[in-house]
Amino acid sequence: xxxxxxxxxxxxxxxxxxxxxxxxxxxxxxxxxxxxxxxxxxxxxxxx
Numbered sequence: 278x279x280x281x282x283x284x285x286x287x288x289x290x291x292x293x294x295x296x297x298x299x300x301x302x303x304x305x306x307x308x309x310x311x312x313x314x315x316x317x318x319x320x321x322x323x324x325x
Contacts, residue, residue: 279324286310298324 280298282290290305292298302320306313 279321282320282324284309295321295324 278295280292280294282298282302284290284302284305286309288305288309290298290301292301299317299320302315302324306315
């Protein structure tokens, strides 16, 4: 299970599970990188 992602901007996002990681990553993108949208599969592909 992947629960950690490091955004290219340097922000580290950690979720309790993959669902939470995807949700937190999408929230980060919306707040910090408007216009950049990634789906679940794309987020989990770059997560660790």
